[in-house]
Amino acid sequence: xxxxxxxxxxxxxxxxxxxxxxxxxxxxxxxxxxxxxxxxxxxxxxxxxxxxxxxxxxxxxxxxxxxxxxxxxxxxxxxxxxxxxxxxxxxxxxxxxxxxxxxxxxx
Amino acid sequence: xxxxxxxxxxxxxxxxxxxxxxxxxxxxxxxxxxxxxxxxxxxxxxxxxxxxxxxxxxxxxxxxxxxxxxxxxxxxxxxxxxxxxxxxxxxxxxxxxxxxxxxxxxxxxxxxxxxxxxx
Numbered sequence: 499x500x501x502x503x504x505x506x507x508x509x510x511x512x513x514x515x516x517x518x519x520x521x522x523x524x525x526x527x528x529x530x531x532x533x534x535x536x537x538x539x540x541x542x543x544x545x546x547x548x549x550x551x552x553x554x555x556x557x558x559x560x561x562x563x564x565x566x567x568x569x570x571x572x573x574x575x576x577x578x579x580x581x582x583x584x585x586x587x588x589x590x591x592x593x594x595x596x597x598x599x600x601x602x603x604x605x
Numbered sequence: 606x607x608x609x610x611x612x613x614x615x616x617x618x619x620x621x622x623x624x625x626x627x628x629x630x631x632x633x634x635x636x637x638x639x640x641x642x643x644x645x646x647x648x649x650x651x652x653x654x655x656x657x658x659x660x661x662x663x664x665x666x667x668x669x670x671x672x673x674x675x676x677x678x679x680x681x682x683x684x685x686x687x688x689x690x691x692x693x694x695x696x697x698x699x700x701x702x703x704x705x706x707x708x709x710x711x712x713x714x715x716x717x718x719x720x721x722x723x724x
Contacts, residue, residue: 532710541714589709
Protein backbone atom coordinates (compact mmCIF):
# COMPACT_ATOMS: atom_id res chain seq x y z
CA UNK A 499 0.00 0.00 0.00
CA UNK A 500 1.08 3.57 -0.63
CA UNK A 501 1.42 5.61 2.56
CA UNK A 502 0.66 9.35 2.54
CA UNK A 503 2.43 11.44 5.18
CA UNK A 504 0.85 14.85 5.65
CA UNK A 505 2.28 17.85 7.50
CA UNK A 506 1.75 19.79 9.59
CA UNK A 507 -1.00 18.08 11.59
CA UNK A 508 -2.33 21.50 12.54
CA UNK A 509 -1.66 25.12 11.68
CA UNK A 510 -2.87 28.35 13.25
CA UNK A 511 -3.38 31.17 10.79
CA UNK A 512 -5.19 34.47 10.37
CA UNK A 513 -7.60 35.61 7.70
CA UNK A 514 -5.58 36.72 4.70
CA UNK A 515 -2.61 34.49 5.45
CA UNK A 516 -1.03 32.17 2.91
CA UNK A 517 -1.21 28.56 4.10
CA UNK A 518 0.75 25.63 2.69
CA UNK A 519 0.13 21.97 3.49
CA UNK A 520 2.40 19.20 2.24
CA UNK A 521 1.97 15.51 1.60
CA UNK A 522 4.62 12.91 0.82
CA UNK A 523 3.87 9.57 -0.81
CA UNK A 524 5.85 6.47 0.15
CA UNK A 525 6.52 5.82 -3.54
CA UNK A 526 6.23 7.78 -6.75
CA UNK A 527 2.67 8.37 -7.88
CA UNK A 528 3.23 10.77 -10.79
CA UNK A 529 0.44 13.38 -10.52
CA UNK A 530 -2.13 11.00 -9.08
CA UNK A 531 -3.11 12.88 -5.97
CA UNK A 532 -6.12 14.75 -4.64
CA UNK A 533 -6.98 17.16 -1.84
CA UNK A 534 -10.17 17.42 0.20
CA UNK A 535 -11.63 19.88 2.70
CA UNK A 536 -13.73 18.63 5.59
CA UNK A 537 -15.75 20.75 7.99
CA UNK A 538 -17.10 19.36 11.30
CA UNK A 539 -20.03 17.00 10.83
CA UNK A 540 -19.77 17.13 7.04
CA UNK A 541 -18.45 14.87 4.33
CA UNK A 542 -15.14 15.76 2.70
CA UNK A 543 -15.28 17.97 -0.37
CA UNK A 544 -12.99 17.56 -3.38
CA UNK A 545 -10.76 20.59 -3.97
CA UNK A 546 -7.93 19.43 -6.24
CA UNK A 547 -7.38 16.34 -8.38
CA UNK A 548 -4.55 15.30 -10.66
CA UNK A 549 -2.24 17.16 -8.27
CA UNK A 550 -3.14 20.59 -9.69
CA UNK A 551 -6.58 20.56 -11.35
CA UNK A 552 -9.13 22.70 -9.55
CA UNK A 553 -12.49 21.01 -9.06
CA UNK A 554 -15.39 22.94 -10.56
CA UNK A 555 -16.80 25.53 -8.18
CA UNK A 556 -13.75 25.65 -5.91
CA UNK A 557 -12.34 29.15 -5.37
CA UNK A 558 -9.13 29.99 -7.20
CA UNK A 559 -7.34 30.80 -3.94
CA UNK A 560 -6.87 27.03 -3.63
CA UNK A 561 -4.07 25.53 -5.69
CA UNK A 562 -2.17 22.28 -5.81
CA UNK A 563 1.25 21.34 -7.06
CA UNK A 564 3.77 18.53 -7.09
CA UNK A 565 4.52 15.24 -8.73
CA UNK A 566 6.32 12.04 -7.89
CA UNK A 567 6.32 11.83 -4.09
CA UNK A 568 5.85 15.42 -2.91
CA UNK A 569 2.63 17.40 -3.13
CA UNK A 570 1.44 20.77 -1.84
CA UNK A 571 -1.91 22.41 -1.23
CA UNK A 572 -1.77 26.20 -0.99
CA UNK A 573 -4.47 28.59 0.15
CA UNK A 574 -3.29 31.97 -1.12
CA UNK A 575 -5.38 34.16 1.15
CA UNK A 576 -7.20 32.37 3.94
CA UNK A 577 -10.88 33.19 4.28
CA UNK A 578 -13.14 32.57 7.32
CA UNK A 579 -14.87 29.69 5.56
CA UNK A 580 -11.53 27.92 4.97
CA UNK A 581 -11.04 26.94 8.61
CA UNK A 582 -11.39 23.18 8.32
CA UNK A 583 -9.42 19.96 8.12
CA UNK A 584 -7.65 19.10 4.86
CA UNK A 585 -6.72 15.63 3.61
CA UNK A 586 -4.52 14.47 0.77
CA UNK A 587 -5.20 11.18 -1.03
CA UNK A 588 -3.14 9.09 -3.41
CA UNK A 589 -5.04 8.34 -6.59
CA UNK A 590 -2.45 6.04 -8.12
CA UNK A 591 -3.77 2.65 -7.08
CA UNK A 592 -6.16 0.77 -4.86
CA UNK A 593 -6.33 0.58 -1.90
CA UNK A 594 -6.85 4.34 -1.88
CA UNK A 595 -5.06 5.90 1.07
CA UNK A 596 -5.25 9.28 2.75
CA UNK A 597 -2.94 11.52 4.70
CA UNK A 598 -3.59 11.99 8.40
CA UNK A 599 -5.15 15.42 7.95
CA UNK A 600 -4.21 19.03 8.66
CA UNK A 601 -6.46 21.13 10.85
CA UNK A 602 -6.40 24.81 9.91
CA UNK A 603 -7.35 26.81 12.98
CA UNK A 604 -7.96 30.46 13.69
CA UNK A 605 -4.97 32.26 15.17
CA UNK B 606 -24.84 15.60 -10.50
CA UNK B 607 -24.61 12.39 -8.52
CA UNK B 608 -26.27 12.29 -5.12
CA UNK B 609 -25.69 9.53 -2.57
CA UNK B 610 -27.57 8.71 0.61
CA UNK B 611 -26.61 6.14 3.22
CA UNK B 612 -29.17 4.23 5.25
CA UNK B 613 -29.03 1.53 7.89
CA UNK B 614 -28.91 0.89 11.64
CA UNK B 615 -26.95 3.33 13.76
CA UNK B 616 -26.23 0.76 16.47
CA UNK B 617 -24.81 -2.73 16.00
CA UNK B 618 -23.86 -5.25 18.68
CA UNK B 619 -20.34 -6.64 18.89
CA UNK B 620 -19.77 -9.79 16.80
CA UNK B 621 -22.78 -9.00 14.60
CA UNK B 622 -22.87 -7.79 11.00
CA UNK B 623 -23.05 -4.12 10.05
CA UNK B 624 -25.26 -3.53 7.01
CA UNK B 625 -25.61 -0.26 5.13
CA UNK B 626 -27.18 0.72 1.83
CA UNK B 627 -26.33 3.63 -0.44
CA UNK B 628 -29.04 5.00 -2.72
CA UNK B 629 -27.75 6.69 -5.83
CA UNK B 630 -29.48 9.38 -7.88
CA UNK B 631 -28.19 11.34 -10.83
CA UNK B 632 -26.05 8.41 -11.90
CA UNK B 633 -26.28 4.68 -12.50
CA UNK B 634 -24.60 1.96 -10.46
CA UNK B 635 -24.50 0.02 -13.76
CA UNK B 636 -22.19 2.62 -15.25
CA UNK B 637 -18.48 1.92 -15.58
CA UNK B 638 -17.76 5.59 -14.93
CA UNK B 639 -17.41 5.09 -11.20
CA UNK B 640 -16.04 2.76 -8.59
CA UNK B 641 -18.90 2.83 -6.09
CA UNK B 642 -17.10 2.90 -2.76
CA UNK B 643 -17.45 2.83 1.00
CA UNK B 644 -15.14 4.93 3.18
CA UNK B 645 -15.18 5.24 6.95
CA UNK B 646 -13.94 7.69 9.55
CA UNK B 647 -13.71 6.79 13.25
CA UNK B 648 -14.68 9.69 15.53
CA UNK B 649 -11.93 12.30 15.56
CA UNK B 650 -9.73 10.30 13.20
CA UNK B 651 -8.82 10.09 9.53
CA UNK B 652 -10.33 8.45 6.46
CA UNK B 653 -10.11 4.76 5.52
CA UNK B 654 -11.21 3.37 2.15
CA UNK B 655 -13.11 0.10 2.67
CA UNK B 656 -13.75 -1.11 -0.86
CA UNK B 657 -15.69 -0.74 -4.10
CA UNK B 658 -18.11 -2.41 -6.44
CA UNK B 659 -17.66 -1.65 -10.14
CA UNK B 660 -19.35 -2.37 -13.43
CA UNK B 661 -22.26 -4.33 -11.97
CA UNK B 662 -20.30 -6.63 -9.74
CA UNK B 663 -16.51 -6.51 -9.71
CA UNK B 664 -15.23 -5.81 -6.22
CA UNK B 665 -12.00 -4.77 -4.53
CA UNK B 666 -11.50 -4.53 -0.78
CA UNK B 667 -8.91 -2.98 1.52
CA UNK B 668 -6.72 -5.89 2.65
CA UNK B 669 -7.05 -5.33 6.44
CA UNK B 670 -10.85 -5.62 6.09
CA UNK B 671 -11.07 -8.05 3.20
CA UNK B 672 -12.01 -11.12 5.25
CA UNK B 673 -15.02 -9.33 6.78
CA UNK B 674 -16.33 -7.12 3.96
CA UNK B 675 -18.86 -7.69 1.21
CA UNK B 676 -19.96 -4.93 -1.16
CA UNK B 677 -22.75 -5.65 -3.59
CA UNK B 678 -24.94 -3.81 -6.06
CA UNK B 679 -28.68 -3.84 -6.80
CA UNK B 680 -29.13 -2.38 -10.25
CA UNK B 681 -32.93 -2.58 -10.07
CA UNK B 682 -32.95 -0.15 -7.13
CA UNK B 683 -29.82 1.79 -8.18
CA UNK B 684 -28.23 1.00 -4.82
CA UNK B 685 -25.08 -0.56 -3.50
CA UNK B 686 -24.55 -2.08 -0.08
CA UNK B 687 -21.91 -2.79 2.54
CA UNK B 688 -21.78 -5.72 4.93
CA UNK B 689 -19.07 -5.87 7.58
CA UNK B 690 -19.10 -8.97 9.74
CA UNK B 691 -17.85 -9.71 13.25
CA UNK B 692 -17.76 -6.06 14.25
CA UNK B 693 -15.99 -4.71 17.31
CA UNK B 694 -15.83 -1.31 18.95
CA UNK B 695 -12.97 -0.48 16.56
CA UNK B 696 -15.52 -0.48 13.72
CA UNK B 697 -17.40 2.45 15.27
CA UNK B 698 -17.20 5.19 12.66
CA UNK B 699 -19.02 7.48 10.28
CA UNK B 700 -19.52 5.45 7.12
CA UNK B 701 -19.65 7.28 3.80
CA UNK B 702 -20.66 5.99 0.42
CA UNK B 703 -18.85 7.72 -2.40
CA UNK B 704 -18.25 7.76 -6.14
CA UNK B 705 -14.62 7.24 -7.09
CA UNK B 706 -13.85 8.39 -10.63
CA UNK B 707 -11.81 6.51 -13.24
CA UNK B 708 -9.00 8.85 -12.13
CA UNK B 709 -9.32 7.45 -8.60
CA UNK B 710 -10.39 10.68 -6.93
CA UNK B 711 -13.70 11.01 -5.07
CA UNK B 712 -16.03 13.57 -6.55
CA UNK B 713 -19.25 12.84 -4.69
CA UNK B 714 -19.87 11.73 -1.11
CA UNK B 715 -22.95 10.81 0.86
CA UNK B 716 -23.65 12.79 4.00
CA UNK B 717 -22.32 9.93 6.15
CA UNK B 718 -23.96 7.82 8.80
CA UNK B 719 -22.58 7.12 12.27
CA UNK B 720 -22.54 3.45 13.20
CA UNK B 721 -21.78 2.65 16.82
CA UNK B 722 -20.76 -0.84 17.88
CA UNK B 723 -21.93 -1.43 21.41
CA UNK B 724 -23.90 -3.93 23.43
